[in-house]
Amino acid sequence: MTHSVAAADPAKMLAAPPAHRFRRPDTRLVLGLGWIVLLLLGALLAPVVAPHDPLASDIGASLQGPSGTYWLGTDNLGRDVFSRLLHGAGSAIGGVLVAIAVGLALGLTIGVVAGYVGGWFDTLTSRIADLILALPGILLLLLVLAVLGRDLTYAMIAYGFLVSAAFFRLARAGAAEVRHELFVDAATVAGVSPAWTLVRHVLPNMIRPIVVQASLTASTALLLQAGLSFLGLGAPPPAPQWGAMVQEASQYLYQSPWLMVPTGGVIVLTALAFNLVGDALTDERARPVAVRDRETVRPEPAVPEGSVLAATDLRVSFGDLTVVDGVTLAAHPGRTLALVGESGCGKTLTALALAGLLPPDAHVDGSVVLDGRELAGASEKELESVRGNGIAYISQEPIASLDPSYSIGSQLREPLKLHGSTAPRTEAVELLRRVGIADAEGVARSFPHQLSGGMAQRVAIAIALTGRPRVLIADEPTTALDVTVQAEILDLLREIQAQDGTAVVLVTHDWGVVADVADEVAVMYAGQVVEHGTVAEVIAAPRHPYTRDLLAALPEPGQGRAPLPTIPGSVPPPAEWVPTCRYANRCTDATEECLLHPVVLADRVRCLHPVAQKEESWQLSSR
Amino acid sequence: MLRLIGRRLVESVPLMIVVCAITFLLVQLIPGSPAATILGNQATPEAIARLEQEMGLDRPPLEQLFVWFGQVLTGDLGNSLLTGSDVNEVVASRMPITMSLAIIACLLSAVLGIWVGVVAATRGGLLDRILTTGSGVGLALPTFWLAVVLVLVFSIWLRWLPATGYTPFLTDPVAWLVHLVLPLTALCLIQVAAVARQTRVAMRDELDRPYIRSLRAVGVPRRSVVWKHALRNAAIPVCTTLGLQFIGVLGGAVVIEQVFALGGVGALTVEAASAHDIPTIQGVVIYSTAAVIAVNLVVDILTYALSPKARVS
Numbered sequence: 001m002t003h004s005v006a007a008a009d010p011a012k013m014l015a016a017p018p019a020h021r022f023r024r025p026d027t028r029l030v031l032g033l034g035w036i037v038l039l040l041l042g043a044l045l046a047p048v049v050a051p052h053d054p055l056a057s058d059i060g061a062s063l064q065g066p067s068g069t070y071w072l073g074t075d076n077l078g079r080d081v082f083s084r085l086l087h088g089a090g091s092a093i094g095g096v097l098v099a100i101a102v103g104l105a106l107g108l109t110i111g112v113v114a115g116y117v118g119g120w121f122d123t124l125t126s127r128i129a130d131l132i133l134a135l136p137g138i139l140l141l142l143l144v145l146a147v148l149g150r151d152l153t154y155a156m157i158a159y160g161f162l163v164s165a166a167f168f169r170l171a172r173a174g175a176a177e178v179r180h181e182l183f184v185d186a187a188t189v190a191g192v193s194p195a196w197t198l199v200r201h202v203l204p205n206m207i208r209p210i211v212v213q214a215s216l217t218a219s220t221a222l223l224l225q226a227g228l229s230f231l232g233l234g235a236p237p238p239a240p241q242w243g244a245m246v247q248e249a250s251q252y253l254y255q256s257p258w259l260m261v262p263t264g265g266v267i268v269l270t271a272l273a274f275n276l277v278g279d280a281l282t283d284e285r286a287r288p289v290a291v292r293d294r295e296t297v298r299p300e301p302a303v304p305e306g307s308v309l310a311a312t313d314l315r316v317s318f319g320d321l322t323v324v325d326g327v328t329l330a331a332h333p334g335r336t337l338a339l340v341g342e343s344g345c346g347k348t349l350t351a352l353a354l355a356g357l358l359p360p361d362a363h364v365d366g367s368v369v370l371d372g373r374e375l376a377g378a379s380e381k382e383l384e385s386v387r388g389n390g391i392a393y394i395s396q397e398p399i400a401s402l403d404p405s406y407s408i409g410s411q412l413r414e415p416l417k418l419h420g421s422t423a424p425r426t427e428a429v430e431l432l433r434r435v436g437i438a439d440a441e442g443v444a445r446s447f448p449h450q451l452s453g454g455m456a457q458r459v460a461i462a463i464a465l466t467g468r469p470r471v472l473i474a475d476e477p478t479t480a481l482d483v484t485v486q487a488e489i490l491d492l493l494r495e496i497q498a499q500d501g502t503a504v505v506l507v508t509h510d511w512g513v514v515a516d517v518a519d520e521v522a523v524m525y526a527g528q529v530v531e532h533g534t535v536a537e538v539i540a541a542p543r544h545p546y547t548r549d550l551l552a553a554l555p556e557p558g559q560g561r562a563p564l565p566t567i568p569g570s571v572p573p574p575a576e577w578v579p580t581c582r583y584a585n586r587c588t589d590a591t592e593e594c595l596l597h598p599v600v601l602a603d604r605v606r607c608l609h610p611v612a613q614k615e616e617s618w619q620l621s622s623r
Numbered sequence: 624m625l626r627l628i629g630r631r632l633v634e635s636v637p638l639m640i641v642v643c644a645i646t647f648l649l650v651q652l653i654p655g656s657p658a659a660t661i662l663g664n665q666a667t668p669e670a671i672a673r674l675e676q677e678m679g680l681d682r683p684p685l686e687q688l689f690v691w692f693g694q695v696l697t698g699d700l701g702n703s704l705l706t707g708s709d710v711n712e713v714v715a716s717r718m719p720i721t722m723s724l725a726i727i728a729c730l731l732s733a734v735l736g737i738w739v740g741v742v743a744a745t746r747g748g749l750l751d752r753i754l755t756t757g758s759g760v761g762l763a764l765p766t767f768w769l770a771v772v773l774v775l776v777f778s779i780w781l782r783w784l785p786a787t788g789y790t791p792f793l794t795d796p797v798a799w800l801v802h803l804v805l806p807l808t809a810l811c812l813i814q815v816a817a818v819a820r821q822t823r824v825a826m827r828d829e830l831d832r833p834y835i836r837s838l839r840a841v842g843v844p845r846r847s848v849v850w851k852h853a854l855r856n857a858a859i860p861v862c863t864t865l866g867l868q869f870i871g872v873l874g875g876a877v878v879i880e881q882v883f884a885l886g887g888v889g890a891l892t893v894e895a896a897s898a899h900d901i902p903t904i905q906g907v908v909i910y911s912t913a914a915v916i917a918v919n920l921v922v923d924i925l926t927y928a929l930s931p932k933a934r935v936s
Contacts, residue, residue, distance in 0.1 A: 127637070128641075131637065131638050131641050133867075134638055134866070134870075134912075134915060134916075134919065135642065135645075135870075135912065135915075136870050136873050136874070136908065136911040136912060136915055137870065137874060138873070138874035138877055139873070139874070139877070139892055139904070139907055139908050139911050140645070140646075140649075140908060142877070142892050142893065142895075142896040142904060143646060143649055143896070143901070143904040143905065143908055144649060145896050146895060146896040146898075146899050146900065146901055146904050147649055147650055147899070147901060149899075219762070219763065223763075223765050223766075224874075226765055226767075227765060227766065227767055227877075227878050230765075230767045230768075230878065231767075231877070231878065231881055231893050231896075232897065233893075233896060233897065243765075243767070246765070246767060246768050246771065247767075249771075250771040250774075250882070253771070253774070253775050253779055254779065257775055257779075260768070260771060260772060260775065263768075264765065264768035264771075264772070267765050267768065268760070268763050268764055268765070268768070269763075271762075271763035271764075271765070272759065272760060272763035275759055275762055275763055276759070279759065352836075355840060357836050357839060357840055360747070380845065384839075384842050384844055384845070385842070386842075387839065387840055387841060387842035388840070388841040388842030388843075389842065391840075392840055392841060393836070393837070393840035395833050395836065395837060397833050400832060400833040400834060401833040401834050401836070401837040402834055402837070403834045403838065403852050403855075403856070404834070404856060404930075404931070404932065405852070405855045405856050405929065405930065405931060406852070406855075407931075414843060414847070415841040415842060415843060418841075418842055418843065418844075419842070447931040447932070449931070449932055460837065463837065463841055464840070464841060466841055467841060467842060
C-alpha cells in the first residue's frame with residue numbers, strides 16, 4: 001500500500017524515505033526523554049539518593065567548588081547544591097505537570113466539543129481563545145500571585161488556563177477537520193454514538209500536535225516558574241527551589257561565580273530536554289540521505305544531428321534510490337518531443353533534470369548537452385546563465401507557479417531586465433498580448449490570486465518566454481485546466497513554436513495531447529524509456545507491450561457502458577526496480593526469459609518480445 | 624487602510640472588556656478575603672473589615688463590577704495601596720524605560736532573527752545545524768540566568784559595561800544606550816532564537832513552493848529568489864507572530880528590570896506583587912493590554928502591506 005502511494009507521486013517520494021526502511025530513533029528524542037526520566041527518578045528518590053540534607057548548613061564549608069563530598073559545590077550557607085537541586089526537582093516538575101494538566105483538561109474538552117458541534121458555541125469559544133492568547137500572560141500571573149499569596153501552584157494553574165487556549169485551537173481544528181471526513185459520517189450513519197466517535201476517531205488524529213504543544217508548554221512553564229521563583233515570589237527561603245537558587249547564586253557572583261553553573265544549568269538542560277522532544281516530534285521531514293557517487297562508465301555523449309538539447313544515459317538518484325535510469329533523448333528546433341507514461345515513471349524528474357532544476361539532494365549522472373554546452377554537473381552559476389534564454393520550464397500548477405506577493409507585471413519585468421531588456425514595461429505588456437491576453441495592461445497590474453487557471457498558465461508561458469528560450473520544457477501544462485482551456489493553451493504553444501522555432505519537451509500522460517501537438521514521443525516506464533519514435537509510428541504501431549496496453553486503455557467514443565479497460569497492477573516504486581524488464585509482471589506477453597535477462601533499448605524499443613508490427617496495425621485498423 | 628485600523632480598534636474593545644473583567648474577577652474569586660491576604664497573618668478582624676470597606680469589597684459583587692468598569696472608563700484606576708499615589712501616574716512614570724526596552728528588543732530581534740533564519744534555511748548543512756541547535760539552546764535559556772551571567776562576564780570580569788542603572792535618553796543618549804546594552808542582549812537573545820526558528824520553518828515552506836522553481840527556471844539569480852521572493856512571502860507568517868513576541872518581551876522585561884535595577888513597569892509589578900498592591904497590578908495589566916493591542920495593530924498594518932491578498936479582499 002505504502003509502495004503504490006510512494007510511486008504515485010515522485011514529489012512525495014522526495015519528501016519522505018520509503019516507509020519500509022528502518023528508521024533509527026531520533027537522537028533528540030532519546031536525549032530529551034532520557035534527561036526527563038532521569039530527573040523524574042531523581043525527584044522521586046531525592047530523600048534516598050541525595051547525599052546530604054538539602055537544608056543542613058555547614059558555615060565552615062560555604063561557597064565551595066565541586067568536590068568529592070559536595071559534587072556540585074556548596075552555597076553561601078554551606079548547603080550541598082546537588083542535594084538541593086534534587087529536592088527542588090519535585091516542585092519544578094510538579095508545577096510543569098499542573099500547568100499541562102490544567103491546559104489539557106480545559107483546552108481539549110472545550111476544543112473537541114467546539115470543533116465537533118460547531119455553531120455559536122464554536123464561534124464564542126474560539127473568540128475567547130483568541131482573546132486569551134493576546135493577554136500579557138506573566139503580568140496576569142503576577143496579579144494572581146498578588147491576590148492569592150506566595151504559592152507557585154496558583155501561578156501554574158493560572159498559566160495552565162492561559163495555555164489551554166493553544167490546546168483548544170489544536171483540538172478544535174482537529175475535531176472540525178475530522179468531522180468533515182467521510183468515515184465519521186459513516187460511523188454516525190452506522191448508529192455509533194457521537195461521543196464514541198470522538199474518542200475512537202477524533203482523538204488519535206490529534207495526538208501528535210498535542211504532544212508537541214505539551215512539550216513546548218512544559219518548557220515555557222518551567223522557565224516561567226523558575227523566573228517567578230527567582231523574583232522571590234515562590235515558596236519562602238529555606239525551601240530548595242531552582243529559580244530562587246539562581247537568585248541566591250547571583251548574590252555571591254564575586255565570591256563564587258561557579259554557583260551560577262549548576263543552578264542555571266539544571267534549568268537550561270530541563271527546558272532543552274522538553275524542547276528537544278517537541279522538535280523531534282515536529283520534524284517529520286526526512287533526514288537527508290548521504291549521496292553516494294557510483295562508478296559509472298560515462299558513454300560518450302552522442303549528440304544527434306541537428307538537435308538543440310540532447311540527454312545521454314541520464315540518471316537521477318536520491319541516495320540509493322535511482323528514479324531516472326539511463327534516459328537518452330533529443331529535442332529538435334521547431335519540433336515537439338512528448339514524454340508519456342503513468343504517474344511515477346520519472347517523466348517529471350527527467351524534465352527537471354533537463355532544466356537543471358532538481359532539488360539539491362538529487363544526484364545526476366550522464367550528460368545533458370544544450371547547444372554544445374554540457375549542463376550535467378554544471379554549477380548553479382553556470383545554470384543560471386543558461387536558464388531563461390537556453391531552457392525555460394512551465395509547470396503543471398499555473399497559479400502556484402507565480403509568486404503570490406508580486407504583480408504579474410513585476411514578475412515579467414524582473415526576468416526581462418535580466419535578459420537585457422531596455423524597456424521592460426512595454427515589453428511585459430507586449431508579451432502578455434502575445435500569449436493571447438486581451439487586457440494586457442489590466443493583467444499586468446493584477447496579482448496571481450486574481451487570475452483563473454488558464455489565464456495564469458498564459459502568464460506563466462509569457463514569463464517563460466522572457467529570455468527567448470531555445471528549448472521550452474512543459475510539464476503537464478494543461479492537466480490542471482478545463483478541457484476548452486487546454487486546447488487554447490496547446491494552440492498557443494504550437495503558435496510560439498511556429499514563430500520562434502522553439503524546441504518543446506512536453507511531459508504528459510494524455511495521448512490526445514500527444515497526437516495533437518507532438519512530433520516525436522518517448523514512452524517511459526519505471527525510470528526508463530521503453531519505446532520511442534515519431535508520433536505516427538508509435539500510435540499506429542506500438543512495439544512495446546506497455547505502449548500497446550496504454551493505448552488500449554484509452555476510453556473510446558461509442559464504447560457505451562463497457563467497463564474502461566485498464567492495465568492491471570501499478571508502476572513499481574524505485575526501490576523495487578530490477579535490472580530485467582520492469583514491465584514483465586504486468587505484461588501479458590511476458591515469458592520466463594523476460595525475468596532472466598536485462599533488456600536494452602534496441603531498434604527504438606526495450607523489449608525481448610516486441611509486438612509484431614503487422615498484427616498490431618491490423619488490430620488497430622479493424623477497430 | 625483606515626477601515627482596517629477602524630475595524631481592528633473596534634475588535635479590540637472586547638479584549639479590553641475581558642481584561643478588565645478578569646482583573647476584577649481574580650480579586651473576587653479567591654477564597655477568603657483579599658484584604659486578609661494583603662494585611663497578612665497578624666491582621667485583626669477590625670483592620671480587615673476597615674480595608675474591605677475602603678476597597679469597596681463589602682458591597683455586592685455586581686455593584687462592584689459596575690463601579691470598577693465605571694472607574695476604568697473614566698480613567699480612574701485607583702490609588703496604590705503601597706504608596707497611596709495615583710496608579711495612572713505611577714504607571715506613566717515607569718512606562719518609558721519598559722517601552723524603550725521592549726520596542727528596541729522587538730525590532731532588534733526581528734532583524735537578527737530573520738537574518739539567522741534565512742541563512743539557516745538556505746545554506747543547509749553544518750551551518751544550518753549549528754544555527755538550529757544554537758537557537759534551540761537559546762530558547763531554553765532562562766532570561767534571568769542569562770542576565771546574571773552577562774553581568775558576571777561584562778560588568779564584573781571584563782568591566783566593559785555598567786551592571787545596573789538607567790539614564791533617560793534626553794539626558795544623555797550615550798549613557799542611555801550604554802545602560803541598555805546588557806538588558807537588551809539578555810532580552811533579545813531568546814527572542815532572536817524564537818524568530819529565527821519561525822523564519823527558518825517559513826522559509827523552508829516557501830522555498831519548496833512551485834513558484835520558486837519557476838523563478839529559477841527563467842534564470843532569476845539565487846539572491847533575488849531568496850531575499851526578494853521567498854522572504855517576502857515567508858515574512859507574512861513571521862510577522863503575525865511579532866505580536867506574541869512583544870508579549871514575550873514584556874514578560875522578559877519583568878525579570879530583566881529586576882536584575883539590572885531598571886525602575887520600569889516590570890519592576891513596579893514585581894514590587895506590587897510582593898506587597899499585594901492589587902490596584903497597581905490591575906493598572907499595569909490594563910495598560911500592557913493596551914500596548915499589546917497597539918503592537919498587534921502595527922502587525923496588522925505590516926501584514927496588509929506585505930500581502931496583496933489581504934489588501935484586495
